[in-house]
Each structure stands twice: as structure tokens, then as C-alpha cells.
Amino acid sequence: MNSKIFDSPERDYLFKSMRLNWYNLCPIDGETGLPIASEQVPYALYHCHQVSPSFVQEMRQASESVGRVFMKMWSVIRQLDGDTLLDYGFPVETIRLVKYDPLPPLCMRLDWCWNPAVSLKKVVETNPQTPSFWFECTEGNGHVAQHFGLQDPVPGAQNLLRASLNQHLKRAAAYLKKSLSDCHVAFTALNNPEDVGTMQWLSQHYSGKSTVFPLEFLRIQNGDRLFYERTGERIDILFMWYPVEWAIHDTDEAGERLWPALEQLILERKVVIVNFASAFLLQPKSVFALINDLGSEFFDDRDAATVIDYFPKTSLTTEALGSDYFAKPILGRQGEGGFAVEAGAIANRSHNNDPWYTEQPYVYQELLEFPQLTIADELMTAVWGAWLYNDGRDRLVAGGLGMRVSEGEITDDYSYWCPSGC
Template sequence: MADNHTAKRDEFYETISTFWDRLYGMEYALYDCLELSDTDVADIRTATKEAYNVYKKMVRLIRQASDETLIDLGFPGKALEFLRMQLLPYETVIGRFDFVQTKDGLKILEFNADTPTFIRELFDVNGHVCQEFRMTNPNAGEDDYLGKSIRNSVFHCARQIGVTDHPYVVFTAHEEDVEDRETMMYLMNVSQIKGARFVPLSMLQVVAGDGVYDSEGMRIDVVYRHTYPLEALLEDVTDDEYPIGIEFMRLVERRKVGMLNPVSAFLMQSKAVMAAIWGMHEQRHPLFTEEEHKVISRYFLPTYLDEEPFLASGVTYVSKPAFGREGDTVEVRRQGETLFQQKAKSYAQYVKVFQQYVDLPSADVQTEIGTVQAHLLIGSFVVNEKPSAFGIRAGAQITDNLSYFLPCGVKGANEWT
């Protein structure tokens, strides 16, 4: 039975070129389709829109904050000179909320506003799986919107640095990372920007005070570094200790080169922003309207910059770094004791935030090894400030880089896309 499922799965995914249906030699994309209702779809889009509007208002306040406050919110010292830059009419081009469905409705675990992956899976592959399983794809048409949004953002970015003719746009990533590389290739292809190229990060030439060039000496107008986190870029140095990342950011600051996602996306990225939002909500701060306080109460979990509130209440909570990915350095704790955690501790140097723990719902999913029970996490994209594609990760209680991509669809009356 399992062998037959694997054969059908492999035959199907072989039809989708350059897609990483397996990662680290293991099954990643499932040959299965989770059934959602129209209400589920509407709820996710509403939550995404309303939560983003709260974040957008908050980040405008944070941009005016003192350096000391920014440090308290977990931003690295090296970022301070750049954090207040605003070169686009959007705070982020592509961001992704992670929601969990609880008995009290959808709750936000985090907002990856700067470098979210899971893009091709939801904007492209989910539709192919829905067609295979005769379901309606809830993300139909979002790939076209994504392409238009990238083109629009590139246009704005180029104008901000004084480029009035057609800009030379480079999409970049670590070439050896298949997921990062192919995500950037997908974004480049869906954007349909004339003359755009993929150039590996290692091939970019940063000339201090002048500009950024490709390996052939062509000056780059806009660098799309979507999978390269800004906190990593700021630490980037050459073999001879030249601070290439800082010099690149100074070129962005001096409008010698454009960069997407913009710095404002990084300003939203710190998980400590959730703590700031929750703290202001508890104080009924007038920054937020009564309706926005209701939104915060509905979708946000109690989140703090210290664990004292949870130690006092005895409530189970999660310790997570302000900057971190794939569940790395995350611990589930009660009364200061660790209940379970990820082995990886790559982000231990960052400020920690403490968030009320909620169980991820579970469902039976079809895998190569048979039916397994997996915990479900909803990833929902914001593209140029509008709700866009969403989808499901299925895995452990702490979602990590070994979690499955579980396609999802809506049962339609013989109608599918």
C-alpha cells in the first residue's frame, strides 16, 4: 500500500520541474490534500488582514523609537543606523504570518516579515495538487498578483534611488541551498522583469561608496535578497574581515542600490514587536483604536520580554529568540522548567521573548510510511499589504525544517483549478 502511494507521489511530483519535493533526502511535499471550508478560507484572510494592520501601525511607532528601545526589542546594534530607512510605500513586499487554529480561533505565533519561505509551495504547487485531487485551489490567481506586486515594488525601489529607465534587477541567494536558490528563481520567473538575473551571493561585488556589481562588472540597481536574513547580512564579512554586509547596507542607505525586502520588513521581523503590541494592549494604549484592541485580543497571544508573568500564573509558555527560524532555539517551559525543546541553538545570542503556549491541532496525513498524525500550522502571506496565498505545514509540536508541506483545498461542485 505504502509502495503504491510512493509511486503515485513520485510520479506526480516529477511533473513539477525544479521543485524540492524532497529535502535532506526525506519526503517534504505530501501527496495528500487537506479539505478546508469556505469559512476556513475567509477566516484566515480576515485574520491576516487585521493582524497586518496592527503590525503596520506599530512599526510606524517603532521607527521613531530611541536606539535604546530598539536594542530592548532585540535589534542588533549593527542595524541601528539603518532601521529608520523607508524607501517603499509598503512596509514589506512579501511577509508571512504563522497562525495556529485553537478553540478560541486563529492565534498568531509569529510574523516573518523579512525572509519568509514556503512561497512556491503555496503560490504554485498547491494548485497542481488541488487539480490532482479535484479540489478548488484557495490560492488561485495569487501567483499573478505576486508577480505584479514584485514588479510594482521594484519600480518604486528603482525610482527611490534615482533610476528612471529600466532597472537592472538581480535575485540572489546562497546557490548551494536548493530551497533558497529555487525560491529566488521562482520569484524571478513569476515577476517577469525584463533582463533580471539570478546571481549567487558569492558572486556579488560590493564597492564601498560606489555600488554593487555582478560578476561581469555590470552595476546592479536593485538586489532582491529575499532568502538572506538582514541580521545575517549585517554580520557578513569577507575572508580578510572586510565588513561587506555593513558596506552593502551603507550603499542602500545612500541610495546607491535598492534592496528588497526593504529594511522596514526587518523592523517588523523581531518577535519582540509582538511583546510590544501585547504590552500596549494590556495598558489599553490609545495608539490602538477600540476595534484594534479587539483585533489584538482576538488574534494575539500574551507575549512578554521576560517570563515573570508566566512564572506567577503557572501557565505553560514558549521561550523563543527575537530572530530565529524553523523552531531553532525554541523551548516550551512551565514554572521555569523546560518541558521540550529543539536541539539546535543557533539563535541563542538574540533577545528572548516569552509567549503563551498553545497546542497545535493535529490531523492524520498520508505519507510514504503510511498514515501519521501531524500537528498543523497555517502560513498566510501578506503581499504588498494584502492577504494572499496560505497553506499548511504538518509536523512536530514545534514546527521545524523537517515538517511536511501539506497541500490544502476546498471541495467544489466538480469545479477545480
């Protein structure tokens, strides 16, 4: 095995020069909340996988086609009644807000099983709310590609992100009946290198002033305002990288649930949390089952062709899929709780099986053959991620892309980032 790819001075120098503070990953101590440095594992590979410009262009075009379907579904789901949303796995606490929040998603990352060797190109997940793997797909590939003498696969990705983010924040300010310059904009996430680091990077694409801080310093006061604890400054517009399905269960020091107060602030237009409830509307894996249940005849000819070409068969039950399928929690993330079934028996299971995920209702997709690449003399399974951004007219346009690889057949939180270039 070529260990230089995983651990070498050259690797350290490259990723430190990019300020990628999470090029190695550390597990978090459950009691202290601190990273366990002695158990860190490599995340970013000192390697650049070469792809052709035509490969990039085809994936971006396919992603925009899929994005049109999801934006259609965004409008459809907002009109569904509460019982139907419960049937598709939406937590009851989220229903009022996902139907109310009028601002559409800012962005999303699609995960692709892109395997031309077997004529297979299917989108397997969409990640609109707390979409990780952001810097890597948007800026990171370009740095690594240049280092290895290749070209950035999507050289305009940062400009697209900047334009979309600033336009979306202006819409949020207008919704509050304010100018953006009069709003305090903040970015927050869980206090770990990847989440806070990504929020710091994202905030640099906003043209105005903003505050970036760990989520532990976010406070609600008397149902009247959201504020940053260290300064007391009121927050008008917040980008909160934190799952809605976690937020509904959070409590304060006295054990009181925080969600009702946060929901009320949003409903009363005292704060806008961008890409939060509106994006969560498309986050559950059951949205794929809903698309399947509606059928291609529900869509116009162009979108129907997209559903047929790019969406895997997905169901809330196993009966429609027979004895071969992949099962994942409806609110699953990072591969948690997923398992593959072949001929009626479990063939592969995720390494991560926290009861939070395994006790959820599941959704079932047709079993797909993911591409495999030889990297560092080892055969690895590849998943492609492709970014989409709202162009201001609620049309999703293609941004950056990137590849995760894993030694097992299920991509999870500890899969590697394999940089790519043209």
C-alpha cells in the same frame, strides 16, 4: 503508515512535474557546502488536505486584520529611539538602516495557531524578511489540488503577487530617481535548491528582465556599486533572500566586514534592496512583546479588537506568563532554539538548537494548543501560513496560504508541507 505519501513514484512524478526541486530536503555538509543526497528526507507530502472556502476566507480576513496592526507597528518602530530598539533585541548594527529605509515591506508570511476545535485563532509569528514557504502557498497548492480532484484554495494568489512585486519594484526605481526599465533588477539567495529555486520562481512574476544568481556571486566594489561577479553588471534593485542578522556579520576573503560598505551603498541610494531592512523591522519576535507592552488602548477600536482576538500574550520576561509558556529566540527562524514550558518544567524542545539561536535573548508567548491532524495514520501538529502583500498604498492584502505539519509538537525546518485544496 501510508508510505506512498512520503516516497512513491507517483509522488516523484507530481512534484518533479511542478519543478519543485526541494520536495525532498538534504542536510548541507558543513565543510563542502554541498547537499548530502544520501541523507535526504521527505518534505512535500503526496496528499491534499481539504478545507472549506469559508475556512480560507476567514483566515484571509483575519490575516488582513493582523496586517493592519503590523503596518501600524512599522511606522511606530521607525520612530523609536536606539536604546528602545536595543531593549527589544534589535542588533545595534541594524538600527540606523531600519530607521532609515523608507520603502515598506513588500510582503510577509504569518504563522497561525488556527484551532477552531478549542476556539483558538492566534498569530504566533510574522516572517517579512526572507519569508520561505512561498511557492507552496501561492502556486503549489493549486497543482496538487488539481491532481487530487480538488480546487485551488486561493486561485488569484499569483496575480496578486505579480501586481504587488511589479508595483514595489517601480517604487524602488522611483526612489533611485530612475525608470524601472533603466534599472538592472536581480534576485539572489543562498545556493541551495529551496532558496535559489524560490528566487527563480519569484523572478518569473516580474514583468521585466532580471538576473537570478547564488549569493556567493554578489560583490561590492570600492563602496561604489553592487554587482554580479560573473558579468560585472551593476545592480540597481536587488531582492536578497538572506537574513539581515546574518549579513551584519559577513566578511570578505580578507576578513573585512561587508556590512558597513553595504549599508553605505543603501544610505547613499546607490542600490535598493527590497524587503530587506524595512522588512527586518518587523522580523524580531520581540515585536509581539512590544504590541503587548503598548496595550490595546494604544490602537484604535478596530485594531485593538484585532490585538485582543488574534495576538497571544507575549513578553520579554517569563514573570507575566506564569509557569506555562513557549520560549523562542528573538531572532529565531524555523523553530531553532524553541522550547515549551509546562508547570515550570520544559515539556518539549526543538530538535534544532544551534548556539547561534540558543545564546540569543528570548521572547516568551502564552502556551497555545495547536491543531492535530491524522495524516498517513500518524497524528501530526499543524501550523498554517498565510501570505500578505503590499497593495501599493501600504495596505496588506491576503494572498496564498498553506499548512506545515510535524511529527513533534514544534514546527521546524524539516516539517512537512501538506498541500491543501477546496
